[in-house]
Every structure is written in structure tokens, then in C-alpha cells.
Amino acid sequence: MMLKPVWIYLENGVFLEAKSFGFEGSKTGEIVFNTSLSGYQEIMSDPSYAGQFIVFTMPEIGIVGTNDNDMESSTIYASGMFVRSLNETPSNFRSQKSLPEFLKQHKSMGICDIDTRYLTKMIRDSGPKMMIASTEVSDPEKLKAMLASSPRIEEVNYIEKVSTPKSYVHDHGVWNAETQSYNATPKRLGKKILAVDLGIKHNILNELYEVGLDVEVVPHNFSGDDAIARYKKGEIHGVFLSNGPGDPLILKSEAAEVKKLIDAKVPMFAICLGHQLLSIAHGYPTYKLKFGQHGGNHPVKNTKSNIVEITTQNHNYNVPDSICKIAKITHVNLFDNTIEGLEYNDAPIFSVQHHPEASSGPQESRYIFQEFANRL
Structure with a gap:
């Protein structure tokens, strides 16, 4: 699977480049981290994460794939997920779709090949941040302007x-x-x-x-x-x-x-x-x-x-x-x-x-x- 580049801009001025494995386009949201070692499908389909990008501290994500019975709602409301390393090929008898297929189906972004420990420490030290991720726009100034014109998470009735x-x-x-x-x-x-x-x-x-x-x-x-x-x-x-x-x-x-x-x-x-x-x-x-x-x-x-x-x-x-x-x-x-x-x-x-x-x-x-x- 060829992974396309994705560019990330955070409201504190941090600009990063990584790889994309889910929905392609541009999305804004609030970045938070989750320390769970398993259950990424249940977490992603939890409506409580609407409008957020989730940084998974577990480094390897995707190995068990996804299935219809483990959904916590009808779709994914989270803007996207960050993982250190993506397991593209699931190894589980219950799996029906790979994680990339699952994210694309529900129009949620997947971001990998990035230092999730760095992101987690940043959030821990200075709190969650509004951010934008895009597979279309690479210029940090344009991303900054797009983020500034988007509503903040506390302004939206999800x-x-x-x-x-x-x-x-x-x-x-x-x-x-x-x-x-x-x-x-x-x-x-x-x-x-x-x-x-x-x-x-x-x-x-x-x-x-x-x-x-x-x-x-x-x-x-x-x-x-x-x-x-x-x-x-x-x-x-x-x-x-x-x-x-x-x-x-x-x-x-x-x-x-x-x-x-x-x-x-x-x-x-x-x-x-x-x-x-x-x-x-x-x-x-x-x-x-x-x-x-x-x-x-x-x-x-x-x-x-x-x-x-x-x-x-x-x-x-x-x-x-x-x-x-x-x-x-x-x-x-x-x-x-x-x-x-x-x-x-x-x-x-x-x-x-x-x-x-x-x-x-x-x-x-x-x-x-x-x-x-x-x-x-």
C-alpha cells in the first residue's frame, strides 16, 4: 500500500509531515491522546470523540482489523487518528476490513510514521490543541489560515x-x-x-x-x-x-x-x-x-x-x-x-x-x- 504524505499544523505553530492511510482531504479538530493498549475500533467509533484527533500511545495499531460487531456507533465521528506504526494486514478471524479500509469507509483520517511520543508529551505539558491535517495543502501559512477560520471544538454543538x-x-x-x-x-x-x-x-x-x-x-x-x-x-x-x-x-x-x-x-x-x-x-x-x-x-x-x-x-x-x-x-x-x-x-x-x-x-x-x- 502506497502511503501519501499528509501535513499537520497545530495552533501552537508546530508543523509536521507524516503519512496518510485513511480519508484524504483536509480536516480540523482537537488533538488528544489515548493510553489504551487495545480497542482502537471501539475508541474511534465512540461518539464522545467527535471533532477530535486521537493520538494512540500504543505504537502498533491495526493488527486485529475491524468488524461490524465492535462498533460503538453507526460511524466514526472522530476527525482522525495518529499511530506510530500501521499494521496494514489484519490477523484476526473476526476481521472484515483493514484499518485503512475502515477509516476510508467512515471518512476519518489516519496518520502514521510520526513520533506519537512527542505529540503525547506536548499535549501532556501544554494541553490539547486545535489542529488541521491535509493531504492537499502543504504550505504551513495556508494551513494556519484554514485552521484560524475553522470553529473551535467548544464552539460546536456536536x-x-x-x-x-x-x-x-x-x-x-x-x-x-x-x-x-x-x-x-x-x-x-x-x-x-x-x-x-x-x-x-x-x-x-x-x-x-x-x-x-x-x-x-x-x-x-x-x-x-x-x-x-x-x-x-x-x-x-x-x-x-x-x-x-x-x-x-x-x-x-x-x-x-x-x-x-x-x-x-x-x-x-x-x-x-x-x-x-x-x-x-x-x-x-x-x-x-x-x-x-x-x-x-x-x-x-x-x-x-x-x-x-x-x-x-x-x-x-x-x-x-x-x-x-x-x-x-x-x-x-x-x-x-x-x-x-x-x-x-x-x-x-x-x-x-x-x-x-x-x-x-x-x-x-x-x-x-x-x-x-x-x-x-
Whole structure:
């Protein structure tokens, strides 16, 4: 496979040349790094990465190829990926497409033959940067001008792009490696929830169904009043707020609807962006971390059990410490002591910042889905 050159310009003035193996053209986005050792397909198809270029610290990427069953959404919303070395030929019986074919199909850029350690250290030291990558334009001044005229990631409402346009029912559990299929009929509890799609991952829905909950997925612009009416009638037993991309402070209308649910004391559970949205709806705005948390090996302490769980993380924003005035901290990130989980004092609401669905990643926090089911 002949790899074409690609030119990269970052907002701090860094200009680089590498090789392209995915979509050809020009794309802008925010560059972040991910420390996971596996699961690149699940990471790339996670809607939470919309508008971002992901630098993989794992040096060899592509060996297991890609397949339809490991998708976390219907497409790739990430702008692209950086890898040190590309494995063009997959070696896995489940593979249906190579990584280059996969990226081209979903119009996402692939960049290789570049020093990913250098990029990771730069992001670690000075934070994520807006950047542009192009297989068409090589002049750094032109790239600088193109980047300057593009919107920044915090200025774009990516939720409108990644959320489902209409409601639907999710009706299967997690992937079963022995049967090579999804669990179709886990034990049912007779409890139904609404899952608000802010960029939801497929495996979150799988886990919710797996613990016995009936799951109806609704768009980001759902009606809080309608959800409250259905809860009072006994049609639903709670609401789940999903993960998703972008700056949570831009979601003013969504926060207003969530506030209605809070006031009505509707039971809620939230992950990642949903966790942040709950904080905002309670009157505690989020803030941006220096370089975010992205990876599958982050230690989090459960303050109830004092057990340290190894978790999957994917967020650039965090809830403020001042939220302790209205909520108890249930989980703490041991890398930077930021809040990873909350239980609100005056309502049946709790949330976590990390990803207990573990796709990809460790499964030590998977119990949280059962905890949600037990509370309804």
C-alpha cells in the first residue's frame, strides 16, 4: 500500500509531515491522546470523540482489523487518528476490513510514521490543541489560515450530529464471545428507562439491557415534561443520561430539561457527559481539564468500599469540587484527585465520570449498571 504524505499544523505553530492511510482531504479538530493498549475500533467509533484527533500511545495499531460487531456507533465521528506504526494486514478471524479500509469507509483520517511520543508529551505539558491535517495543502501559512477560520471544538454543538433523530427500543444484551452473538434474552425486571442519547455508546445500551432493564432511547432534545408525565403514570421507572462529545456548557436547552427531572425527583443515572450535565443542571458549571483523561488504565477509588478500580476514561471536562455542597463523592480519580462519581443528597440521582461499560477496557466498574437497576 502506497502511503501519501499528509501535513499537520497545530495552533501552537508546530508543523509536521507524516503519512496518510485513511480519508484524504483536509480536516480540523482537537488533538488528544489515548493510553489504551487495545480497542482502537471501539475508541474511534465512540461518539464522545467527535471533532477530535486521537493520538494512540500504543505504537502498533491495526493488527486485529475491524468488524461490524465492535462498533460503538453507526460511524466514526472522530476527525482522525495518529499511530506510530500501521499494521496494514489484519490477523484476526473476526476481521472484515483493514484499518485503512475502515477509516476510508467512515471518512476519518489516519496518520502514521510520526513520533506519537512527542505529540503525547506536548499535549501532556501544554494541553490539547486545535489542529488541521491535509493531504492537499502543504504550505504551513495556508494551513494556519484554514485552521484560524475553522470553529473551535467548544464552539460546536456536536450533540446535534451524534444523537439519534428519533426514539427507538434497544433489545439485546452484551456480546457473548462463546456464541459469537449478542445476548438476546437476559432476565427481565419489568422496569423501563429512557436513555437520553447525547452520543451514547452501543455497549452502554447493551449493559443496561443486560441487567434486566427495558430501554427506550430518546433524542438529545427530549421533553422533560413528557418524561415526568410518563414516570408519574408508571410507564417508565427512571432516566439515563449518556456520554457524548464537546463542551457540556453549550447544552443549555438539554440542561433545562434535565433540571425539570431533578425538580420532579425522577430517578436518574448518568455517565461522562451526562454526569457533567447533571452538575450544570444543579447550578454547578463544569471546567476544562489541562489535558483531559483518555485511556483504559486509570485508577479510581470507590470511597464507599475503599476499593481501587481500573477504569476507562474519555473526557476533557470535569465537575467542580464545590458540588460537594449538594452531593457526596462516591469515586475519586487517583491520577489527579478529580471527582469521578457523585450521589446527590436530596434526589434519587447518581452519576460517574468514567465508563463502566468497558468497551474497550477493564470491567471492574460494570457493577454500577446493576446498582442503577437495584435503585429503581
